Amino acid sequence: MEKILLYSWTVIFGLAFFLALPSKTGPASTNLAKLGALVALGYIFVRYYRAWPMTPMFMGSVAVAPFLVIFGLITFSKGSLPGRNLGRGLVFFLAFFLGILATVWPKDFYLPFLKTASIFSQAHLAFNFLGKAAFLISGIWGLLALLTKNPKADSQIRLWLAVGFVFWTMSMLTGEVWSYLGWGLPVVWDEAVIVCFMATWFFYTALLHLFLTGRHPAIRQILAASGLIWIVVINILPDLGPTRWPPELSGLW
Amino acid sequence: MATVPGGILKLLKKIWTVSGHLDLAVAICLLLAVDAALAYPLIQKHLTTFIPLGEVGLITWVTTYGRYNLGHTFWFYGLMLGLILLGINTFVCTTNRVWAILGPKRRRKGWLYKLGPHIMHYAVLVMVSGYLGSYTLAQALPGRALIPDGPPLKLPGELGFLSVSVENPVVYQGQRLPFFDNWFLDPGFQLTFTGPDGRTVKKHVAYNKPARYRGYNFYLSDFYPKNSVSQGMAGYKTVKLSIRRDPAAIVYMVGILLFACGIIVYLADLYRKSRLTSAKEKPHEIS
Numbered sequence: 001m002e003k004i005l006l007y008s009w010t011v012i013f014g015l016a017f018f019l020a021l022p023s024k025t026g027p028a029s030t031n032l033a034k035l036g037a038l039v040a041l042g043y044i045f046v047r048y049y050r051a052w053p054m055t056p057m058f059m060g061s062v063a064v065a066p067f068l069v070i071f072g073l074i075t076f077s078k079g080s081l082p083g084r085n086l087g088r089g090l091v092f093f094l095a096f097f098l099g100i101l102a103t104v105w106p107k108d109f110y111l112p113f114l115k116t117a118s119i120f121s122q123a124h125l126a127f128n129f130l131g132k133a134a135f136l137i138s139g140i141w142g143l144l145a146l147l148t149k150n151p152k153a154d155s156q157i158r159l160w161l162a163v164g165f166v167f168w169t170m171s172m173l174t175g176e177v178w179s180y181l182g183w184g185l186p187v188v189w190d191e192a193v194i195v196c197f198m199a200t201w202f203f204y205t206a207l208l209h210l211f212l213t214g215r216h217p218a219i220r221q222i223l224a225a226s227g228l229i230w231i232v233v234i235n236i237l238p239d240l241g242p243t244r245w246p247p248e249l250s251g252l253w
Numbered sequence: 254m255a256t257v258p259g260g261i262l263k264l265l266k267k268i269w270t271v272s273g274h275l276d277l278a279v280a281i282c283l284l285l286a287v288d289a290a291l292a293y294p295l296i297q298k299h300l301t302t303f304i305p306l307g308e309v310g311l312i313t314w315v316t317t318y319g320r321y322n323l324g325h326t327f328w329f330y331g332l333m334l335g336l337i338l339l340g341i342n343t344f345v346c347t348t349n350r351v352w353a354i355l356g357p358k359r360r361r362k363g364w365l366y367k368l369g370p371h372i373m374h375y376a377v378l379v380m381v382s383g384y385l386g387s388y389t390l391a392q393a394l395p396g397r398a399l400i401p402d403g404p405p406l407k408l409p410g411e412l413g414f415l416s417v418s419v420e421n422p423v424v425y426q427g428q429r430l431p432f433f434d435n436w437f438l439d440p441g442f443q444l445t446f447t448g449p450d451g452r453t454v455k456k457h458v459a460y461n462k463p464a465r466y467r468g469y470n471f472y473l474s475d476f477y478p479k480n481s482v483s484q485g486m487a488g489y490k491t492v493k494l495s496i497r498r499d500p501a502a503i504v505y506m507v508g509i510l511l512f513a514c515g516i517i518v519y520l521a522d523l524y525r526k527s528r529l530t531s532a533k534e535k536p537h538e539i540s
Contacts, residue, residue, distance in 0.1 A: 049429060050429045050430055051429075051430065052427070052429070053438065111430065111432055112430075114438065114460050114479075115460045115461060117438060117460065117461070118460075118461040120461075121461075166516060169512070173509050173512065173513075176509065177506075177509065178461070180506075181461045181462070181463060182460060182461045182472070183472065183495075184307075184391075184393075184463065184470055184472050184495060184499060184502075185307040185387070186383070186387055186502075186505055187307075187384070189296070189300075189303040189304055189306050189307060190300070190304055192292075192293050192294075192296035192300065193293070195289045195290070195292040195293050195296060196289070196290070196293055198285075198289040199285075199286045199287075199288075199289035199290040199292075199293075200286070202282045202283070202285040202286035202289060203282070203286035205282045206278075206279045206280075206282035206283045206286065209275060209278060209279050209282070210279055213275055215275065215276070215279075234290055234293075238293065
């Protein structure tokens with residue numbers, strides 16, 4: 001069931017992206033992306049349903065796609081800022097790219113462990129993928145700011161940076177409470193990925209301060225755009241598993 | 254009373270200004286980001302060097318594991334240094350801004366709303382101090398393994414004796430993950446503490462639900478058997494506990510709460526500003 005949903009939302013986001021390739025993004029691509037987001041939310045629901053009351057493992061990357069599309073449709077649907085269509089196309093491409101990563105390098109075979117049966121573990125994961133989605137949107141706005149030279153893009157970068165930062169910080173704080181209740185430590189060094197969390201928090205703390213104070217406009221736009229690469233390399237690649245190509249079709253039905 | 258020479262005062266003022274500069278904060282944060290990102294492959298490859306950090310404490314770890322494995326622990330020293338510099342910078346910068354809001358004759362209407370970001374900054378300082386305190390002051394007793402309904406264990410000092418019994422375990426009943434069928438979600442362990450005066454205290458312990466007794470926290474680390482049907486190897490039953498006393502835990506918990514308060518004040522300020530803006534725009538709409 002999960003695999004059908006995973007492959008479906010990947011294909012749907014791929015189609016939405018290809019339909020968005022012409023400069024005028026028609027309603028078809030947007031509607032397809034909405035459908036893809038619904039299917040991807042269904043995929044997340046199934047993963048949670050199976051794991052409940054424990055937390056599903058390695059969802060931090062695959063669960064980003066639908067929230068990225070929802071945020072993308074919110075921020076790129078209204079107004080007349082140049083580059084909105086391009087922004088929407090980039091959102092669909094990123095969602096498609098995340099689906100390809102989850103299909104070819106899946107890490108969905110890990111069972112959850114008993115200590116993840118905690119509201120703080122659930123909140124830590126949920127805030128994590130919401131934060132990643134918001135940071136990717138701020139990165140797309142950063143890229144658009146560089147390409148279109150529109151100064152108004154700055155306010156959108158700042159908004160999504162702040163949203164992402166709040167989610168990311170909440171993810172870290174709930175993770176710390178979970179760590180304290182489960183292990184008695186604020187930081188557990190059993191998983192290397194803990195430093196990736198810290199690295200991203202420091203990166204966006206620097207960026208947010210640059211934006212909130214209006215300093216160094218050129219540097220901050222370049223940094224905002226490079227956030228796209230940062231999130232993919234530092235926070236998404238570590239969540240990938242071994243190569244599975246061609247995609248596993250057995251047990252689909 | 255001796256007075257401070259003007260030159261020294263100027264120098265101190267200059268140091269204060271430079272150490273609280275915002276560009277310095279941005280530079281330190283970016284360096285810390287790179288440092289932490291570099292650490293990922295190093296921890297991944299040498300995980301066993303870093304796991305004891307929580308057990309032996311910061312000072313022991315730095316002088317043993319850290320010192321003799323500098324090839325893959327150097328980044329940790331960079332992280333410590335960066336955090337100290339960022340702490341100083343945050344304190345100076347935030348204090349300057351708070352003084353500008355709360356200083357004599359400077360309070361304006363809505364001053365409380367302006368404190369949101371500064372509360373968050375101070376909260377980060379409180380949290381980092383708490384972590385530092387936790388890694389330096391926490392006392393971890395060696396891991397304990399007990400047998401349910403078995404002989405009591407002598408605890409150090411005034412803690413007395415500890416025994417474990419099982420009451421009302423909760424079993425996974427979903428059949429959504431066949432692997433977990435009949436597994437204990439909560440094995441229902443009751444810890445019975447018998448003090449030196451003979452008084453007994455009962456506490457429940459489970460994953461993520463530590464038992465607290467006389468300043469010590471008792472965490473469930475592991476237990477066997479995991480399954481209510483199989484009795485494990487020859488019916489062998491055991492409960493593994495980790496016992497910690499962490500006087501600094503309250504500090505970082507207060508920091509977390511303070512940060513949450515800061516976010517609430519900041520969001521309230523945003524809401525207030527949006528209402529003020531819409532109130533200003535209304536007459537234009539009517540005309």
